[in-house]
Amino acid sequence: MDANKLLNLYASGEREFDRANLHQVNLCDADLRGANFAEADLSGANLTQANLSGCNLSRANLTDADLSGANLKGANLSEVNLIGADLISVNLEETNLSRADLRSANLGLANLFGANLSEAEMSGANLKQANLSKANLTGTNINEAELNDADLTEVIITEQEINEGMLHVGISHKWITWAGSY
Template identity: 65%
Template sequence: MDTISFLNEYKSGQRNFQGVTLHQAKLTKAELTGVNLSEADLSGADLSEANLSKCNLARANLTNADLSQANLHSANLSEVNLIGADLMKANLLDANLSRADLRGANLMWANLLGANLSEAEMSGAVLSGANLRAANLIGSNINESEFNDTELAEAIITELEMTGEILHMGLSHQWITWAGSY
């Protein structure tokens, strides 16, 4: 499906686009609240500043997608592929990123307040300046990730996998739940 057809169908009331292919689509600032894009191929897509709040993106392919400054508030991103994606300054408030693949993703200054990142693969991700307050990181892999100036107050980080090097994880003066060893 091409981008124009997709947007026209959305404007006409269609909300179910499960499995659609929108590889490298240009959807900057698109208004897509509540759309079902589960299992969609959005690899390389430009979704910067798009409104994807309450969207279902479960198991979607967003490899190398630009989601910078996108609104993903309460979105379902479980098992999504976000390898190398740009989520700088994205709003992921209360988003479900359980079992998401965020290897090498840029989450600088992203708002992940209350997000579910349980069992997420985040090795090599950049989370500098991100807000992970009250986020669920149970069972996540953060090997070689960057957490410079990251807000981790009240984050749940039990069973966190961090056997490799972690680049500047500032945990001083943070209120976190920790029940594991590293």
């Protein structure tokens, strides 16, 4: 499906685009609030500045997609594939990213306030200057993730994860370091 067809269907009231093939589609600045893209292929898509708040993107493929500056507030991105995606300055406030694959994704300056990242795979992700306040990080793999200047105030992790040395929350509660990396 091309961008024009999708935008025309959306304008006419259609919201169901689950399993759609939208590989490399250009939806820059598109307003697609509340649409269902579950299991859709959006790999390589240009979604910069798009409004995807409240969308269902569960199990969608967004590998190498560009979502810079997009609004995904309150969206469902559970089990989504965001490997290598560009999410600079994206709004993921209160978004469900449980079991999401964010390996090597660029989330610099992203707003993840109150996001559910439980059991997400975030190894090698760039979270520099990201807001992770009140985010749920239980069971999340953030091994080798870049967390410089990230705000980790009141992040939710288990006592066991702290006790096992998986995460060390800095005194300022603004960043996390790993054992041996101070």
